[in-house]
Amino acid sequence: MRADRGGLGGLGELVAGVPPLLASHLALVLVALAIAVALGLPLAVALARRPHLAGPVLTVAGAIQTVPGLALLALMVPIIAATHGLGLGLSSFGFAPAAIALTLYALLPILRNAITGLAGVDAATIEAARGMGMAPGQVLRLVELPLAAPVIAAGIRTASVWTVGAATLATPIGQPCLGNYIFAGLQTRNWTMLLVGVVAAAALALALDAILAATEHAVSRRPRGNVAIPGAVFAILAVVILGVLPRWSAPAAGPAAATHAAADAAGHPLVTQVRIGAKTFTEQYILAELLRARLEQRGVAVEVVESLGSSVVFEALRHGDLDAYVDYSGTLWTTQLARDRGAPSWQILAEVEGYLGREHVRSLGPLGFQNAYALAVRRETSIRLGLRGLGDLTSHGGTLALGADYEFLSRREWTAVRTAYGLGFRRTVSFDPALLYEAVARGEVDVISAFSSDGRIAAYDLVVLDDPAAALPSYDAMILLGPRVAEDARVVCALAPLRGALPVALVRRANYQVDHDHVAPRAAAAWLLAQAAITETCDAPAPARP
Amino acid sequence: MIELADVSKRYDRAGAAWAVQHATFTVAAGELVALLGESGSGKTTVMKMINRLIDPDEGTVKVAGRDVRTEDPVALRRTIGYVIQQAGLLPHISVGDNIAMVPRLLGWARGDIDRRVDELLALVGLAPAVYRARFPDQLSGGQRQRVGVARALAARSKVLLLDEPFGALDPITRVALQAELRRIHRELALTTIIVTHDMVEALTLADRVVVMCAGEVRQIATPRALLAAPADDYVARLVDVVRAQSAELHALAAAERADAR
Numbered sequence: 001m002r003a004d005r006g007g008l009g010g011l012g013e014l015v016a017g018v019p020p021l022l023a024s025h026l027a028l029v030l031v032a033l034a035i036a037v038a039l040g041l042p043l044a045v046a047l048a049r050r051p052h053l054a055g056p057v058l059t060v061a062g063a064i065q066t067v068p069g070l071a072l073l074a075l076m077v078p079i080i081a082a083t084h085g086l087g088l089g090l091s092s093f094g095f096a097p098a099a100i101a102l103t104l105y106a107l108l109p110i111l112r113n114a115i116t117g118l119a120g121v122d123a124a125t126i127e128a129a130r131g132m133g134m135a136p137g138q139v140l141r142l143v144e145l146p147l148a149a150p151v152i153a154a155g156i157r158t159a160s161v162w163t164v165g166a167a168t169l170a171t172p173i174g175q176p177c178l179g180n181y182i183f184a185g186l187q188t189r190n191w192t193m194l195l196v197g198v199v200a201a202a203a204l205a206l207a208l209d210a211i212l213a214a215t216e217h218a219v220s221r222r223p224r225g226n227v228a229i230p231g232a233v234f235a236i237l238a239v240v241i242l243g244v245l246p247r248w249s250a251p252a253a254g255p256a257a258a259t260h261a262a263a264d265a266a267g268h269p270l271v272t273q274v275r276i277g278a279k280t281f282t283e284q285y286i287l288a289e290l291l292r293a294r295l296e297q298r299g300v301a302v303e304v305v306e307s308l309g310s311s312v313v314f315e316a317l318r319h320g321d322l323d324a325y326v327d328y329s330g331t332l333w334t335t336q337l338a339r340d341r342g343a344p345s346w347q348i349l350a351e352v353e354g355y356l357g358r359e360h361v362r363s364l365g366p367l368g369f370q371n372a373y374a375l376a377v378r379r380e381t382s383i384r385l386g387l388r389g390l391g392d393l394t395s396h397g398g399t400l401a402l403g404a405d406y407e408f409l410s411r412r413e414w415t416a417v418r419t420a421y422g423l424g425f426r427r428t429v430s431f432d433p434a435l436l437y438e439a440v441a442r443g444e445v446d447v448i449s450a451f452s453s454d455g456r457i458a459a460y461d462l463v464v465l466d467d468p469a470a471a472l473p474s475y476d477a478m479i480l481l482g483p484r485v486a487e488d489a490r491v492v493c494a495l496a497p498l499r500g501a502l503p504v505a506l507v508r509r510a511n512y513q514v515d516h517d518h519v520a521p522r523a524a525a526a527w528l529l530a531q532a533a534i535t536e537t538c539d540a541p542a543p544a545r546p
Numbered sequence: 547m548i549e550l551a552d553v554s555k556r557y558d559r560a561g562a563a564w565a566v567q568h569a570t571f572t573v574a575a576g577e578l579v580a581l582l583g584e585s586g587s588g589k590t591t592v593m594k595m596i597n598r599l600i601d602p603d604e605g606t607v608k609v610a611g612r613d614v615r616t617e618d619p620v621a622l623r624r625t626i627g628y629v630i631q632q633a634g635l636l637p638h639i640s641v642g643d644n645i646a647m648v649p650r651l652l653g654w655a656r657g658d659i660d661r662r663v664d665e666l667l668a669l670v671g672l673a674p675a676v677y678r679a680r681f682p683d684q685l686s687g688g689q690r691q692r693v694g695v696a697r698a699l700a701a702r703s704k705v706l707l708l709d710e711p712f713g714a715l716d717p718i719t720r721v722a723l724q725a726e727l728r729r730i731h732r733e734l735a736l737t738t739i740i741v742t743h744d745m746v747e748a749l750t751l752a753d754r755v756v757v758m759c760a761g762e763v764r765q766i767a768t769p770r771a772l773l774a775a776p777a778d779d780y781v782a783r784l785v786d787v788v789r790a791q792s793a794e795l796h797a798l799a800a801a802e803r804a805d806a807r
Contacts, residue, residue, distance in 0.1 A: 128634025131599055132648055132697065133624030142647075146638050 014181070014196045022200060025177040028095065028170060029163045029208070032102035036159060040107050041152070044114030045140060054115050061108040069166040073101045073173050077312050081319070093312065093321035094305075098170035098177075105166050106159035113155025117148030153216040157209050164205040168197070172280060172309035174316055178204070183307035187434050188282050188514050188521065271484050274491060277313045277325035278306040281433055282514045282521070283371060283453060283507065287326040289525035291479070294494040310407070311335065317482040318359055324481050324495065328371055330413075330473035332356070340412040342467075345370075345474035362486035364496050366476040369453055369504035373413050373472050374464045375402075376450035378440060382463040389466035390421045393447070397425050403445035405433040413472050414449075420471035437462070453477075453504050455512025477502070493538035501532045547575040547737040548596060548705065553605030555591055565591045567761045569605070575704075578731050578738045580752035582745065582784075588761040589741045593707050596739070597626045609705060624648055627698030627706040627736075631713050634694065635682040641667075641693050642678040648701045666696035669730065688719035695730065706731070708740040712747065724751055745788050749773070757781050 047054040064072070076097035080090050090096045121144050129143045145152075171179035181197025184190070274295055278288035285306060292302045305322065314336065316322040332352045333339050343351075349366065356363050377387055385396050393400070402425040408414055409428060417423065425447070431439055437456040440448040450457055450464065452475070457464060479498060485491040510528040513519040519527075555566045566588040573579045581589040594600040595607055598619040607614045614622055635644050642663050649659045664674040670692035682690055691711055698706055708727075712720040728751060731738050742748050748755045749769040757765045757772070757780075765777035773789075776782035 124630065124632065124634055125636060127599065128628070128630055129636065131597060131623060131628035131630070131634070133620055133622075133651060134647075135620045138651065143636055 011192055011196070014193055018178075018181075018196065018200050021176060021178050021180055021197075022204065024175070025164075025167055025179075025201070025204065028098055028102065028167050028175060028177060029160065029204075031099050032106055032163055032167070033156070033160055035099070035103045036106035036110050036163075037156060039103070040110035041114055044111050044118065044152075047111075048115050048118035051119075058108075058112055058115070061111050064104050065108045069101075069105065069169045070172070072105065073098060073166075073169050074309055074312065076101045077173055077309075077315060081315060084319075091321055092319060093316040094174040097173050098167070098175040102163050102167055102170075106163045109155045109158040109162065110152075111155075113158070114148065114152045117151030117155075118144055120151065121147045150216070150220065153212065157212045157216075160208045160212060161205045164201060164208060168201050171307040173312050174277075174305050174308055174321065176305070180307055183280055184285065186432060187280055187307070188285065188518075189434055190518060270490070271323065271488060273301040273303050274323045274485055275321070276302055276304045277308050277316060277322040278304060279310055279313055279325075280307045281451075283451075283511050284326065285521035286507075286510050286514060286524045286528065287477070289522045290498075290528055291324055291326070291495060293522075293525055293529055294498065295491065298490055298494045300490050300494065314480075317480055318361055320482050320484050322482055323485045324479060324491065326367065326477050327480050328475035328477055329366070330372060330475035333473050334412045338412075339473070341416050342470045342473040344470070345476065348473055349476055349478075356480065360483050360486070362481040364479040364481065364492070365499040366478050367498055367502045368500040369477055369502050369507045370475045371451050371453040371477055371507075372475040373408065373411075374450050374452050374467070375417070375447050376440065376457060376462040376464050377447050378443070379461050379463050381446055387463070387465060389468055390417060390423070390471070391468065393465065394422050397423050399426055400446035401426050401444075402428045402447045402449075403431050403436055403439050404428060404449040405436060406430050408449040417467070417471040420469045453507045453511060454515075455508045455510070456515055458508060459512055459516055477507075489538070493536075497534045497537050498532075501534050502528070506531050547577070547610060548573040548739070549606075549608040550592070550595075551606050551608075553592070553595060553602045553607060555588075555595065555600065555602045555604075564761045566595075566602070569758075569763050571756050571763060571766050573737055573739060575737050576735045578728070578736075578740070578751065578753045580748035580755045581739060581741045581758060582743070582748040582755050583758035584743055586760075587758040589758045590709055592758070593709055593739060593741050596705075596707060597623045597628055599623075624652060624701055625703055625705070627695075627703040629691070629694040629698045629706070629708045629711050631710040632687075632690065635690055635697070637682050639681075640678070641672075641680050641682070641685070644682070644693060645697045645700050647697065652701055662700060666700060667693075669699070669733075670696045671726065672696075686719075687715050688723060691715065691723055692726070695727070699730075699734070699736075704735075704737060706736045706738045708738070710741055710743070713742075713744075720747075727751070745784055749788070757784070 043057070047057055067075070077092050080097050080100070081092040083090060084092070125147070126139060126143060129139045134142065167177050168179035168182055170177045171183045178197045178201045181193050181200070185192070185194030185197060276288050276291050276295075278284040288304045288306060292304055295302045308316070310331065313322065313325055314327065314332070317325060329345075329348045329352045332355065333343075333348045337351060337355055339351075342348075353363050375390060375393070381387060381400075386392060387396065404414070409430065429439075429445060431448075433451075436448045436450070437454070437460050439445050440462065441460040448462075450462065452464060456462075479495050481491065481495075506528055510524040513524045513527065514521055549572045550569050553566060553569045554564055556564045569588070569592055571579075581592060583589040591600060595602050596609065596614070598614055598617075601615065609622075609626070635641075636647070639647075645663045645666055646659045649662060654662070663678065667674040667677055672689060672692055677685075677689070677693075682693070685693065694711070695706075695708075698708075711727075712723055715723065724747065727738075727740075730736070740747075740751065749772070752769065754766060754768050755772055756763055757777075759780050765772065765781050767775075767777075772781065773785055776785050
């Protein structure tokens with residue numbers, strides 16, 4: 001499914017982009033609900049007969065429920081990656097981890113209501129049923145389940161509404177859903193897009209609830225209460241969903257199958273569709289569109305999977321769930337190589353590229369700009385306190401408030417810079433990166449963790465503080481290729497010429513166009529491509545010769 | 547037909563409290579026996595050991611000459627009609643479906659089941675066309691109890707167990723249903739046990755009464771023998787209460803007649 005964000009401008013185009021997102025959102029929710037019901041009802045029946053076990057199990061389910069949805073979804077990625085050795089064939093990216101996390105999420109209301117409903121069936125009625133000669137299974141099927149059905153159904157409805165909401169958080173782990181509009185809308189400050197996503201999700205939740213309520217009503221009106229009917233309805237629904245599922249999840253579930261479609265002259269199989277990843281900020285959306293444009297010029301089909309979590313995207317590339325994205329040397333230096341202090345730019349690049357080679361990830365070299373972590377202040381603050389470098393914050397930090405994105409305060413860069421300059425602030429606040437620059441410009445905080453390529457540094461007239469001790473690592477942007485396309489001449493020919501072609505001034509302006517002028521990332525990418533000095537290294541547009 | 551030999555049961559394995567101790571009695575084919583006692587006397591436990599809702603710790607229970615412990619409990623229960631207080635009707639299915647349940651479980655043909663349902667509704671005095679499709683919550687307490695009896699007899703059981711069937715009914719309905727029960731019992735030559743705490747009900751309804759107290763059988767006798775010769779103090783006190791009430795009623799009636807003159 002294409003996450004097509006080409007036309008951000010019009011509401012009409014936004015709405016036109018909803019159906020595919022809605023479809024994959026719904027598929028995700030229904031699969032998670034179906035599995036949760038299939039697991040939860042038998043478990044509830046077993047637990048209703050063993051009340052001493054019901055308490056502990058409900059406590060565990062309740063504890064899972066208290067894990068924030070975003071964290072639960074993100075947690076599934078390493079957990080599923082850890083099962084790769086077991087040969088389950090589950091992708092740790094996209095549909096599978098999202099569906100499993102949402103299943104766990106949906107389990108509590110289903111379990112709790114089913115146990116409550118079964119426990120609430122009149123003991124005398126059950127005894128009468130046994131006394132007339134029903135076997136235990138018949139008592140369950142003909143008496144207990146029908147009588148508990150309204151309470152059980154209410155639990156399923158609660159779970160469905162929760163799951164629709166939580167499924168919007170599947171975007172960062174690579175599952176397209178209505179969350180794509182919410183994440184991208186928030187990052188690019190496109191409030192219309194954000195609202196369309198939110199309204200669509202709310203409408204889906206209400207519609208699903210209404211359908212379930214109507215089903216429940218129709219079933220309960222039947223003169224002969226029998227769980228065979230709702231059971232059959234659900235089974236049919238599950239079969240239909242699982243039948244059409246592969247169409248939606250094909251890129252995640254079967255990359256290998258798609259690979260055999262064609263092969264180049266050298267005998268390398270050709271990937272029919274290249275999957276490009278983007279993390280959750282404006283520059284990444286633009287760069288993903290830029291890679292898309294270069295590949296499409298050469299006739300390569302592209303799918304962009306956007307708003308991915310920072311740790312998810314590298315894992316996905318390494319496992320072949322993604323084929324290309326732009327990462328930053330300093331990010332890999334700190335997260336993958338676990339280095340806790342800065343180093344000269346060339347050293348970081350060299351060590352990171354060595355690491356990538358060992359992981360069978362191909363680097364096409366630096367693009368020519370850095371998007372480094374930096375601390376920035378208002379010009380007025382800089383002048384008033386005489387702040388030029390991070391060292392000047394040592395004495396003034398106690399009077400200032402620091403605003404940082406969610407990650408920064410727990411990253412090694414922060415530890416390094418704090419130790420190197422002995423920093424301490426009056427208070428620290430976490431913000432969504434989209435809101436950071438405005439927060440400092442309005443004076444809500446005095447210092448922010450900024451990104452050196454962000455167009456808003458210039459737009460809000462902020463001053464980036466020098467880092468004479470080189471405590472912060474450098475963040476050279478670089479294109480990474482996954483194992484499926486690392487040797488694919490079409491891909492390499494399309495993307496390798498971008499090496500060194502993107503100076504930071506151009507990238508800042510492109511970022512600013514999206515963040516401030518609400519230009520679509522695709523249009524900003526086109527502008528950036530037109531401005532960049534690109535020297536083609538292979539014959540375009542034909543594939544490479546033998 | 548039903549034989550209990552030295553049957554004992556205790557719920558609390560550790561404790562010494564026996565719910566039923568050394569219960570021994572028989573019910574002949576076609577006989578109507580009342581199990582009389584207060585709540586906690588063990589009378590309901592005795593009844594449930596006959597259709598294996600409860601298994602005894604000691605002793606044997608035989609129905610139609612066969613030890614019930616050798617029978618499959620589910621199959622056994624389908625041959626023994628069972629009626630409890632408030633009838634125990636399944637609230638989510640219709641009267642007709644309630645009565646048809648056991649024949650369906652036994653795999654009867656559909657036409658046979660439909661005919662049987664109507665036949666039984668007629669037997670217990672409910673017009674089939676009116677009541678077949680009703681739900682239990684649309685019936686009065688007495689009607690529910692009639693349906694309960696119909697359901698218990700659906701699979702042509704020859705044994706009928708009733709646990710306080712009329713306890714929650716108003717006096718007029720209760721007396722009417724007691725008469726109905728006696729009629730049906732005779733008509734179908736059933737072997738019937740009725741559990742009750744109501745001395746008058748036991749004396750007026752049963753062929754023989756088994757009096758229980760604190761888990762023990764105190765006396766087994768016909769109503770007349772019971773009145774004539776209570777076996778112990780407990781039974782004697784029960785008899786005294788009934789006699790005293792009866793005397794008061796006679797006195798009241800005599801006074802009313804005197805006033806009328």
